[in-house]
Amino acid sequence: MSTGARMSTSGIAGDAAADTATDLAMAKPGQPPATVAAPLSHRDSVLGFDCEGDALVALLSEPAAAAGDEATAETGVLLIVGGPQYRVGAHRQFTLLARALAASGTPCLRLDYRGMGDAEGAMRDFADVDADIGAAIDAWQGARPRLRRVVIWGLCDAASAALLYAHRRRDPRVAGLCLANPWVRTETSLARAQVKHYYLDRLRQPAFWRKLLSGRVGLSAVRELLGKLALARAPAAASGATGDGAARGARDTRHYSEQMADGLRGFAGPVLLILSGDDVVAQEFLDRCRDGGPAWQALLSRPGLRRADLAEADHTFSTAAWRARVERLTADFVRDALPA
Numbered sequence: 001m002s003t004g005a006r007m008s009t010s011g012i013a014g015d016a017a018a019d020t021a022t023d024l025a026m027a028k029p030g031q032p033p034a035t036v037a038a039p040l041s042h043r044d045s046v047l048g049f050d051c052e053g054d055a056l057v058a059l060l061s062e063p064a065a066a067a068g069d070e071a072t073a074e075t076g077v078l079l080i081v082g083g084p085q086y087r088v089g090a091h092r093q094f095t096l097l098a099r100a101l102a103a104s105g106t107p108c109l110r111l112d113y114r115g116m117g118d119a120e121g122a123m124r125d126f127a128d129v130d131a132d133i134g135a136a137i138d139a140w141q142g143a144r145p146r147l148r149r150v151v152i153w154g155l156c157d158a159a160s161a162a163l164l165y166a167h168r169r170r171d172p173r174v175a176g177l178c179l180a181n182p183w184v185r186t187e188t189s190l191a192r193a194q195v196k197h198y199y200l201d202r203l204r205q206p207a208f209w210r211k212l213l214s215g216r217v218g219l220s221a222v223r224e225l226l227g228k229l230a231l232a233r234a235p236a237a238a239s240g241a242t243g244d245g246a247a248r249g250a251r252d253t254r255h256y257s258e259q260m261a262d263g264l265r266g267f268a269g270p271v272l273l274i275l276s277g278d279d280v281v282a283q284e285f286l287d288r289c290r291d292g293g294p295a296w297q298a299l300l301s302r303p304g305l306r307r308a309d310l311a312e313a314d315h316t317f318s319t320a321a322w323r324a325r326v327e328r329l330t331a332d333f334v335r336d337a338l339p340a
Helices: 012-025 092-103 132-145 157-169 187-203 206-213 219-234 235-238 256-266 280-293 320-337
Strands: 006-007 044-051 054-063 073-079 109-110 149-155 176-178 273-274 305-310
Touching: 044 092, 044 132, 044 206, 054 132, 073 132, 073 157, 092 109, 092 273, 092 320, 109 132, 132 149, 132 157, 149 157, 157 176, 157 256, 157 280, 176 320, 187 256, 206 305, 273 280, 305 320
Parallel strands: 073 109, 073 149, 149 176, 176 273, 273 305
Antiparallel strands: 006 044, 044 054, 054 109
């Protein structure tokens, strides 16, 4: 699947060094940088490898005490990226998560899919990255032969990609999954979530009715509400049609969310599910688990699933407190569910 893994401590345009410099520059005047200890607790190196003829780039964060292959842990976290973004993540969340895991003793590899960041190739969506994920694991094992088990960590449609990989590849090296706010969106599911978690609350507010009766609610807003109500009442089958992006390159041509359900049901290892309370994507996932039909029944109570709800958090865990909670949850999950 991949050949010619290439390790470098300098990397693409000084990626690791530049990111550490950014940490130091973000410190407040007169105070020590919040991440000043990071260079002492982790080390970063760049792993280059090939995937179906295209050159890919990944950043490997390891405990600072590790010295070559012999000191490498047997379990690592592969952090895959959701949406049209690269391995740093929104507000540098993936850089910070990877380094926190390395500081706790767990190496973490975060990669750019083909067509993103420093990777070559054509851009693709989350339903078509199985080869990229498999190539990253191959290259990591080639560079660190002691690595035996990988936990895939994904946010949003990267969590979906993790479940699709588990369903399609059945890769025995994948020992665990960390799924944050998994993406199951269809037009119908979004309308249902908005009606249930936003519009119904608005309809219960006296202020809304006062604005409506006084003419301060525009006709476009009323039409939008009626449209959402119509979509929300659409049959469940309407959300199960196969999309072109989901089918591309996959033998299973069912809607990607049905494949995700099979991936979660069939995965034998432990799963950490992290859900944000202030996130429509997380609400859509919960709604699908409750109302998505036989494929989704009882998935939230499947053996080996550990669920953590961050009631106030937004989709990307954008505050330092939420980010730290995710870091602790992930580190604890790797340590407790997958002991050495």
